[in-house]
Amino acid sequence: MIESWVTALPTILVVIAALSLPGISIIAVGWGIRDIRALLVAPAVSLAVVGAAAVIAPWLGMTWGVLPVVLLTAFGAAVAFLLRRGIAAGAFVKDDSRVHLTAALTVSVVFFAIAGQLIWAFGSPDSIAQRFDNIVHLNSVQYAVTTGNASAFNIGATSDIAFYPNAWHATAALASVITGASIPVAVNAANIVIAALVWPTSVMALSSWLAGARSVSLIASGLLSAGFGAFPALFFNWGTLYPNAAGYAMVPATMATMVSLTRSRGIALVRDGVLLVLLAGGTFLAHPNALIASIALGGPLILAILGQRALATRTRRDAMLLAGSFFGLAFLAGVLWTVGRTSAEHSSWVPWQSTAQAVGEALLVAPRGLGPAWVAAALMIPAAVVICRHPSRWVVAVPLAVATLLFVLSSGTPRGFFLRELITNPWYNDSNRLAALLPIGAIPIAALGAVALVKYV
Structure with a gap:
């Protein structure tokens, strides 16, 4: 071969x-x-x-x-x-x-x-x-x-x-x-x-x-x-x-x-x-839904970073920057989610597990019955300790939180549920396409855990 x-x-x-x-x-x-x-x-x-x-x-x-x-x-x-x-x-x-x-x-x-x-x-x-x-x-x-x-x-x-x-x-x-x-x-x-x-x-x-x-x-x-x-x-x-x-x-x-x-x-x-x-x-x-994914995961991340800065500095400039970014991203998301909506024929993928099981699969980054990503999951533990001790680091968890929400809605909530149709429709309500976003959110957290673990050792 x-x-x-x-x-x-x-x-x-x-x-x-x-x-x-x-x-x-x-x-x-x-x-x-x-x-x-x-x-x-x-x-x-x-x-x-x-x-x-x-x-x-x-x-x-x-x-x-x-x-x-x-x-x-x-x-x-x-x-x-x-x-x-x-x-x-x-x-x-x-x-x-x-x-x-x-x-x-x-x-x-x-x-x-x-x-x-x-x-x-x-x-x-x-x-x-x-x-x-x-x-x-x-x-x-x-x-x-x-x-x-x-x-x-x-x-x-x-x-x-x-x-x-x-x-x-x-x-x-x-x-x-x-x-x-x-x-x-x-x-x-x-x-x-x-x-x-x-x-x-x-x-x-x-x-x-x-x-x-x-x-x-x-x-x-x-x-x-x-x-x-x-x-x-x-x-x-x-x-x-x-x-x-x-x-x-x-x-x-x-x-x-x-x-x-x-x-x-x-x-x-x-x-x-x-x-x-x-x-x-x-x-x-x-692929258009990749751009939508960038906004879905990156938009909340940017707002979290800017919000954190605005709370720390208490300046009018940072407050206005946060407000402007929020409304700008909200408008962009509204346009993308409207233009990117798929027909009922193409978004007919159905959920296949319970909400609790979907959450567990997302946290272990093991969707669709795939083997758990044990190393990444283990590294999230020291990352969680870092976030608890230094709350300013919580922004690193935002992309995984969003990816988890998308995966849970598509794979673990009933068909016809209004949030499922509203949010995951641009991905055809297909849990496979949304499962693939989980590593994007998990890897930065695991990397933070690796940094903390090496420092501790």
């Missing part, structure tokens, strides 16, 4: 380059290479660039390939360069080189761990998942390669859909166009790199903001990203939900950038805001 994957190695390497170099270029120019938190969102930024470039290319009369990605990367780097010129040199973050080395080693180990799991599961590089959704996804990638157009306004043509999220399809099509690989090989390569590179770095970025940008939190969050059945593995079996997997892999990076905005001032706030717009747009192009 391993020998057969050697032939797929060039395709995998091409996807690694496509999902790392654009983001690294933009971050290096605008943030510098010493800011580990910014560097960790680079793969998610790259995925956003690929998705956006595929949409823009037809408007410029260009066929899908390397050139649109290079041009958009150059434009993004130019914007980042212009925005950084107003930032004082002393304001740039310069993390210790040991932290960078730790992060690089962790990402490398986790990449091979997750890639190894998926290679074992896929079997051979040209295998395709025997699931009904896969017909649409593979045909869409083939259509993008054949027509030279991977735009979100084109790839849905195989299913008579005027607009279909394209970031995942554009990545797989790009791999096929560059290497000449078959569609199954290109698809498997894209899935491996998204799961083994974009997802771990994304959740490491979020954990570094919530648990600290230190070696222990980076190691813990990186390793834990490979230890859940709920994500990303579930989406390669249920559905298959390839675009959703790409979108969820970007959610923690989008949330991390939202948190960074609460710490930014002046022109740095504008720079980080532009990055957030790029990531949010890319998350939407990966």
